[in-house]
Amino acid sequence: MLPEKLHFSPLSRRLVEASFTGGHITSDAGLLLLREVDRQHGLTRRLAKIVPDRRDPGRVQHGLQTLLAQRIYALAAGYEDLNDHDGLRHDYALQTAVNRLQPLAGKSTLGRLEQQADRETVVQAHRLLWEHFIAQHDQAPAEIVLDFDATDVPVHGDQEGRFFHGYYDHYCFLPLYVFCGRHLLVSYLRPSNIDGARHSWAILALLVKFIRRFWPETRIVFRGDGGFCRHRMLDWCDRKQVDYVVGLARNTRLQRMAAPAMQAVAEAYQETGQKMSGVYRFLYQAGSWRRRRLVVSRLEHGEQGANPRFIVVSRFAEDAAQQYYEDYCGRGDMENRIKDQQLDLFADRTSSPRWWTNQWRLMLSAFAYVLFERLRDHLQGTALARMSIHNLRLKLLKIGAVIIRNSRRIRVLISEAYPHQELFAGLVARLKPT
Template identity: 55%
Template sequence: MPKPNCTPQTAADEVGVIDFGRLGRRKIEGRFDGGSMTSDAGVMLLAEVDRRLGLLGAAARCIADPRDPLLITHSVRDMLRQRVYGLALGWEDLNDHGALRRDVAMQTAVGVERDIASAPTLCRLEKWADRATAWKLHELLVEQFIASFESPPEEVVLDFDATDNPLHGQQEGRFFHGYYDSYCYLPLYVFCGQQLLCAYLRPSNIDGARHTAAILKLLVRRLRQAWPGVRVVFRADSGFCRQRILNWCERSGVHYIVGLARNARLQAQVALAELWLHDEYERSRAKQRLVGEFDYAAQSWPHERRVITRLEWGEQGCNPRFVVTNLEGDPQILYDGLYCQRGEAENRIKEAQVGLFATRTSCQVLRSNQLRMLLSALGYVLIERLRALALQGTALATAQVDTLRIRLLKVAAVITRNTRRIRLYLASHWPSAPIFAHAMSQLRSP
């Protein structure tokens, strides 16, 4: 009886010869049998950033491994490296790792010289997640943020924002959200500048500001432990203007600048100013803009608070905005120079959600989807630290993750591996070669 063929099927076996036509008298063919080649040689940069930060090694210690130690082939650390590097490289699906596990560049970056974990093994990793795992990984994000500063900062501005995470299955915690007009989760993100401190997955049948006060308290307490003299500013849109949050900020010495939803009383305060802007617009036909301030107290507030208003009148009529704050200073500087910069956090959320696939929450249970979101958050940290530590002064210093992936990480290489060395033969005429070499030099320097 003949033996069954146990040799893994390769891409060449599955696809065969690809016909590209002809060039003159020559026939052009392609086959997937080039041997040890990779399209992801940039994974070595990600591995070097990780080595410098110790990020995924620390993340592995946050996940309880229920396996028998004597039977473990793939450690939690190696699986996290494989999964997070894959996300940063654009491989968002677990099924992708059926082939990636044999990629020599990926194996080298992970730190092994054999096949890395299969898709089912990585799937089992997601099922080990629980509330304690999410808590510890969020602590790691905060500790990484603190460690990124060589000296204590004078001020940190914490941007809170919620967004939708669309769902297309029957996941746990799935609810319909009227504003987004879809079934979704409602994750809460916290950024400070470009750095991510929190990626908290929530069901969507709640107020968008739910849990904000608790998370803000925890963050402020830890930041003040590390930096006793730091000035903390809470910044958010009108969805986070809640009495409990403002009261706590005032009691705790935390500054805030938060959007305030329009209502009839606020409109009455600015009615005369809007009439004046209207008259000026009719006279000049040029868009009119005014930033002012007044004291205001909602019925639920214990006292009046400072409200900054930005009024505009143009071709489409009036467009008022209101912001409540306990900061001192010129209202126009506070509005234009501080509050409007809140929009930068939305760009960072887009990087995490779209560029690093935080919306791939197709697991059945919420805790596993929370882990997926945090794996994307860890990938975001690697990308952000790559920009900060290795790409300053280059053309890619401010590039978003999609651009970095195309121009720096997705590079072809032939790989040889023997008993003495592993060598990557990168493309000879790659346009980003100088930036790649500079980045690796910066990361390898003491």
């Protein structure tokens, strides 16, 4: 039996006592912000319409939208495992966020929901992401850049589709991500025994077809590293008027063609002793290409010697340096978005033996990411606007509060020591419908 009071070492002349009588206290009061964001955009409501529900209607206690919101909000708050929900189901903040006053679903119910996902569910969930992306624009943009990249998700069991990958040196999956700026468009699970560009052509074709239904005049640019430089994909882009900025693997022929410019950069380094760089453009045709294409090379020489890099582009820009350092190297920001997905929203929790369950977990993380991005829209002009999801969670979701419920109202008493009170109050004012 628990004692009424817990005694600690005194502070000066004052006794330090504790007891378990403080009422219902949460560490996730900021989940109410995500609730308002979700109400504005209807993400979990729309997602619930595409998830198959094979339960007996007479025995259902938790609606699909409630289950989806519970799982997605918990991921956003940093709870990665289904096991966490055996305790979270009693948390007043999470209950309020998903519009419930009773205990939420436990791990078993949520686990059975994940087992319902199939290929069609994942396809429709991606379609919802694309529709949401279009809806975030008041008018068609003049240009959009579709960033493609692959990464590894280590696996430690006998999951369906697991293979050993020589480059990453472990068993893993090889998901493909597509972003347009900060907008997540594709989170596609793949086995790792394939070419890193596998399926990217088909996904690009589907994306271009979908986007042009709404924005027929928008210039679309396909951007990726050297792993996506495949001649059939470039040929398709040429036929469909899709521009591209793609990395090109270094080879002796490319280096020979850039040798005069490389020599000039090397001589400049010898004269100054400082690392020197330059940009050189030329036409090049690989053996598998149908025609010559435009290549931009970034030439660099320093203490380690020459370090040339190459990209293939569909058109030359006026400023060659800008085309390399901004138009191509800008894709590096996508790696931060992937980190948000895998490190902060747990898209790497692919421990189910079923393939489509693991793919569905990537989608749940994707929708948690979208909620954060819509919350970020209201942070423009503040110090938090460009923070990682990890830091946004700490500053806006992980808020201590006492929650008191009665028949008339739910009172959330946030700690007086919370350091972002004005920002939080401003967010509530902007998010809550008038």
